[in-house]
Amino acid sequence: MTLPFGEMKVILSNEEVLALSKLTRQQVLDLPPQERMKYLYSIRVKHKKLEVVGKDLLRLLSPYSELNIFFLIGATGVGKTTLIQRLVRVLIERTEAGNSQCVASVPFIYISAPANGDKSISWTTIYNEMLRQADDVALSNKVSTIVSDGVMGVKYKTLAALRQALDSMIKNRNVKVIVIDEALHLLRFGNYSALMDTLKSLADKAGVKLILIGSYDLFDLACDYGQVARRAELLHFIRYYKENKADQAEFMRVISKLQERWPCKQVPNFSKISDELFETSLGCVGILKDLFLQALLLQIENQEKWQPQLLPKAAKSMKLLCKIRTEIELGEEKVKGATYGESYFSGTKLLDVANKMT
């Protein structure tokens, strides 16, 4: 199979994905190799942890909640982006179904925090990106108006102008949720308080809910400022643990589901090595999926013959895996007791309270 260098990043359109989803197994097997790679690439597995975090997120996004800043943190490859993709799709479907009160509403904005080489964060870039996502007009001609002592002053093309334009856009487009992915890049701005002040002001003034997605480093950002802590919540996307039997069973189910859709005639028996797969993917479904994609690529290159000898190149290298494991474990230790659900009423206290209330 020749590598499609013209498409270094796979970007599947909705139409392509829809077409792939309707194929039978035989049709999938008849596809050319690149299409079969796309097929496996576009597969998502619904699993318990994903559903639980999804429900928690929906609950937190309720309009009746005063919380308006959410940190969705978890290990790399655990499924944070997959969850947000699903949230975005649901919002799109709800809006297109005409459920929105405002004709011209844009219910959510999704951006990825930029890492463009600057030493400090560029709010201009972030605001511009948010406005661009909403198709705002005349981005380079924004004007800010400030009224002071009954006199209006005007400033052209400043950060304040962009911020004012963003507030106006959020209000007029009825934006409900702003998602900032790769929020880790915001941490390059050393002054966490100032950063959180800006985010808090954006959430309060515009009345939107902010979701910041990133790794465990976001915890420092969340806990740095007491004012923010009251309005914020940390949602921890936990990975599967090998020690937990229920997690083990669920992970095995994920493996078997992916195996069922293996787009080659010769299907590797991954279910038999679920423990090893668990180990090498650290309990993260995303890392497991990456392993499967690499394995498929190797199998296709090997004239579609599966051999266990392909596994070493399919999985992550040991040192890198150790590095990731260490970071995950440190992160999990750091956020222990600080995430959604780990309140005063958890653990042994819950038993006491339950007994008292019955």
Added chain:
Amino acid sequence: MIDECDLFSDVSDIYFEADEITSLRPPTLLYPLEPFGIGTRSAESLESYILRLASAHCVTPHALYKFILSPLLSIHCLAWRNHKSTIGIRRPGCWNGYGLMANTLAMVLAEATSVEKLRYSSLGGLEDLISEFRLFRKEVVFCPTCLEEAPDFTKYYIRLLWSISAVEVCPIHKIALIPQVCGSSARQEGLSQKTLFGICSHCGSVGYKCNTTSSSNANEVQIWRATQIGELIAQSPSFYKLFTKESLKKGIAATIDALGDGYLTPAAKAAGLNKSILWGWLNNKCRPSLHLLLNLCGAANVSLLSVMKGEPEKSALPGAGILKRDVKVWRLPKPSQKARENALHETLLAEVPRSIQKLAKELGITEKCLRNDFPVLAQKITERRRQYRAETAAVKFKQATVECSAAILELERAGKPVTFRNFQMQLNRNILPKSLLYKAFKAMVSPR
């Protein structure tokens, strides 16, 4: 916001999803701001809506026009391609009026914002009815009390009513509209000539607090006129249904009948108009201007709206009708046929017969009418008059001849040559070549 919905309720264990997260593209290019007061007399003008739209997008009106509206307008209307000035500085009619440019602007804005009501922010629907000549004023005037009543500066807006030149006062507060004149010496940098309405473009004062012009009380006529136009604007969503050319013509004709007893001239005089203007309105030669139409309605004490609908009704407001001028002095009743015949007989028998033209004027009818009604008598009078003129001319020529002879005799006695010049000097007056004296002189001198 997201309630009763599970993220994964409608997907199976294995589902497919595109990798790229794309935000939902807004269906409208611009924010769908609600225009103020549509369907009321305080309806917002299109110009004001654009100013507010620019403010909501945090751009200057010029930038909104140049980068967003102008390309869209140029596609639909060639006239917009060459239009460089912004926000009605030179041509207020093309923003608030009803021509092709204004209609195109309303259409483009309605499509860009999905606010259909914008089509009623201008006077579209009156293009076949009212003349656009001096319909709109170029400068912005406003009612200071209306401005003060707005809760904050984001609610300031220009009423369409204020843009019409025939409106001089606010019908709600009954005070004169005033132009914005900055009385402050402070200068705020960065403000463009047309920023948000209510903000002084010179000193940045919010609510035009720098304006030192005081508003005077309005008189009854001004209030009446403003109220009539306000009522008209309140019907803007129904212009096409309520008013047609025929209904307006019918209304004008009925008003003229009521005002001038069926005659154009007295109606025109009463309304302070030229008769030819009314004639032009009735015969589709020109469209009535709002200003003059109000004069007519005011003189007849009928409401503008009822005239435009074709069924004039008395205006319920005081002050109407005071525009009517007194025309009793020159208006004469039409004489009967018998009276006309008697007058003709008198003229025929008179020693000095009058001309048919003069007689008709005295009777208050036209010469043609008189000749048509009594052709024989008129012919006799014409011949009688010709005869009389001939006799009179002969008598006058004889008198001139006598005078001329006397003058020539005097010249001969004085030993002066008998030339026309000496003749004039003798008589001590200038004699025109066509006069009887000249003819008599020529007749007497020529045989010599």
